[in-house]
Amino acid sequence: MVTLIPRDALSDPGNDLLLRTSTARDSARARSRGAGRPPELQQTLQAFGNLILADTVPMMAKFIGGKIVHLLDRTGSIVVGAPPALDHPLLRAIETILREARGGSSAYQTLNNNLLALLTNLEWYQGRPGAFASRNFQDSHLHALLLGPDGLEHRADVQIGLTVLGPYTRFPDHRQRSSRVYLPLSPGEFRLGEDGWLKAGPGEVLFNEAAGEFAMRCTSRSLLTLWCSAEDIRH
Secondary structure (H helix, E strand, O other), X not given: OEXXXXXXXXXXXXXXXXXXXXXXXXXXXXXXXXXXXXXXXXXXHHHHHXXXXXXXXXXXXXXXXXXXXXXXXXXXXXXXOOOOOOOOHHHHHHHHHHHHOOOOOXXXXXHHHHHHHHHHHOOEEOOOOOEOEEOXXXXXXXXXXXXXXXXXXXXXXXXXXXXXXXXXXXXXXXXXXXXXXXXXXXXXXXXXXXXXXXXXXXXXXXXXXXXXXXXXXXXXXXXXXXXXXXXXXXX
16 A cells, blocks of 8 residues: 655655755754764764775766765764654664674774764654655654754755665655765665666665655665765756
């Protein structure tokens, strides 16, 4: 069963369902401009940069990733204070995925370890529904922004986020506003642009161009993915 939304809703890149809408931003946490990044966030970003600039990464993913890494030389406003308490089974699923990660490069291990350390500092939110979402979607997904508007590091030019889907969940079809790079942290399936479904997991880096259609889904295991985009990159 799916939630049916008019297909023409896909045509508007403003309906980017990974991004938090301005009306949904209700964080009351204070921001400290000029403060240094927390060590766990800095190490997460360094590992992220190493992964998306690796030799084996597809050209366009590396191109977009390189521009984002360059923007990270500047630090935004660091959010301070604890986020609203949230007790959700998907948070435990995220911990399990990150703790059970084995093998892979040292950059992936650094990324997983520091994401674990950051989990309690992230402010989690649920997005809007959309075309062809699974019936369980609304209660079986969470997003959090490491960098971006009202993220752990508040800034308007870059978004780096985490999205988790519970078992047997399909993320809605939509057109994303900006070019985006995805780093799956657990196995899942992705639909990028006009292509069919693609299986991907840890160690792979995916790219989808601006205004391209996007969807993702998983079966018996939750899907966790890290994603990034920048407002001034449309290629």
